[in-house]
Amino acid sequence: MSDDWLIDNQAYWDERAPLHTTSDFYAMARFREGATSLRPFEIAELGDVAGRRLLHLQCHFGQDTLSWARLGAQVTGLDFAPAAVEAARALATELGVSGARFVESNVYDAPAALGERFDVVYTGLGVLGWLPDIDAWARVVADLLEPGGVFYIAEFHPFMGVLDDETGTTVTRDYLPDKPTTFDEPGSYADWHLPTVHNRATVWRHTLGEIVSALCAAGLRIEFLHEHQVTYFDQFYNLVRDEDGTFHRPDGLPRLPLMFSIRATRS
Template structure:
């Protein structure tokens, strides 16, 4: 079996290895979170609005901080992730904080085989679709689990960002989805000095591929926004030009770094 064919197992191993490092990192600020800090950003909060009483499915929830932030806002939330270790930690944190949330461990493509209810809202954010080779299959899952009239809300890093090398000095990868990108990674975005080393297999997806996948699966685009900053300091060569807003120093505001969108199931 080729590496690309085995991408799920390879990437799952990588994310299992990241969990303890991420939970101990300043990046994820577990102490602040446990003391009541929300991990949701202005970008996605603007689209989420009042979620009180809404049934939300959070895809690729990692160890549950955003999921539990939504629970604190009054939503009835279910988080899904393929990392067994992350889901185990998410359940433990929810129990510690006495927050009502469900967590399910499965491949996102397999979600409808594990979750048989419908949701008012599906949410996913930051570092998501690059882990999938087939966006049509991903969008089909979203459509299946949404109620008619339900909303899909997403915020993620812009595909332009993934074209560059790590130091943003030159264009290294295609904007379009031409092939799997296989990389060796030392450390992690949350702790670059962490003593872990892993392989990742990802795909770049142009904006057109994303939007057309949603449209083809019965979702109607409400809005698509682009931002010239990242709310996270997770890239090399960054500067914080305003609180919690980061750009690449030498590129300033010349490139889009994040997008957000809202779509409604017909």
Template sequence: MGDYRDVNRANWDERVPAHVASPDYHVKEFLDDPSYLSGVVRFDRPRLGDIAGLRGVHLQCHIGTDSVSLARLGARMSALDFSAPAIEQARSLAERLGLSMDFHVADAYDAVEVLGAGSYDFVYTGIGALCWLPDIQRWADVVAGLLKPGGRLFVREGHPMLWALDAGTEVPEARYSYFETVEPIVVDEGGTYVDTDADFDSTVTHEWNHGLGEIITAVQKSGLVFDSLTEHDSAPWNALPGLMTEDAEGEWRLTENPNRLAATYTLQAHKPAQ
């Protein structure tokens, strides 16, 4: 077994062209409409509040659509991802949109060394990021290291209840661990989560689930003060094909009795001012 980062990086590098070209990432809309925001950030906006003038960093930013959306809301954004092709596309998008941002190719665990300690008013982590990291405590320590006193963490993520389900079966069942494990969940699947005809060669990924209790405890152990946890019955992608319906805002929830499933959550915490 190779290093999980090498395995996952090969998979994500290969996805980049398909994601840039896919209508699901709405690159054209960003270019055509100066007010356009990603669906994820539109969903987050009521909980984000006013971020104008704040210095923010988006960890695991992929091709940067959420990052540029935060910049369009007035934040002074940095963004980081371990995939060089993804950062190349993110940087290109920001430049074409006339946004002044800095992008960095680095592993999330190296963010403090790359970006500087105590430099940010907020750290943003979006959908589908934490499952690629084996150690949630190490991640929380990185976040605490990046934040200025008084700065805050904002996370919206796939719910560990959802990540535990096997979406490839006719009736999804709890196949994967809800809790963090030492060994990764090794997945070998073709395709990706967007609409594309592309075929991929690097189909193996190494992933980890992290229970809500583990995440909250890690945040608190890092020295941050836990503020809130909101669970949502929707996700911004069709997480369980055949069982979910999309609403007008691009959120997917169970077609029948959506309150059966916590699909995503929003977690917020802050670094004490002193």
């Protein structure tokens, strides 16, 4: 495959990052008032980050990155979209978060772009599907960690991608894909009515086995793999929203994992 996907995907996110900073989806008014954008289980599972050097891969416009900074971490965010990095830097300045650094780079070039290692490498929701090579990604994660450092990821469960969008009860797509998917659709998950021009993008589906195996092959030791029956995105039209902002499948349907989280360490 040529690098056309990278050009398309970068243009896709370059256009959407500034739009997302004013989207109701990200609840920016609450965030500016001090609310965290992190999910409670992420904070509990990663643990105390105060004083630790934390790198956030694929940080978008830096909301989660700055949430970790509010918990005391010395943060660096990395993203391949120039507009996202610009927005993250502006947000950090606006909020007065001193010491937050944002770097423009493709994930695969991160070790060279950063030139240092970190105590924690974190990555959040909806990121792995934008990466074509999960083995190379895992090696980058390992390269970026200090010995004894911690990697933590919270992500949408890949099994959810095989189910129909209406009810999430029928298998309609391959779980074991053999090629990426290219789509051309306006808007974004934050607002499907956003006026957008750069709408062509390519994504990949990685199985849970591939993700865990890649991290192990890169030399990381898995401390836990948790599968969660709630999600923070209404992926299916029949999901039920709870008071805490999470979504779950309707009562009476089989319980399925909607998200997963992994914590691993580098020896």
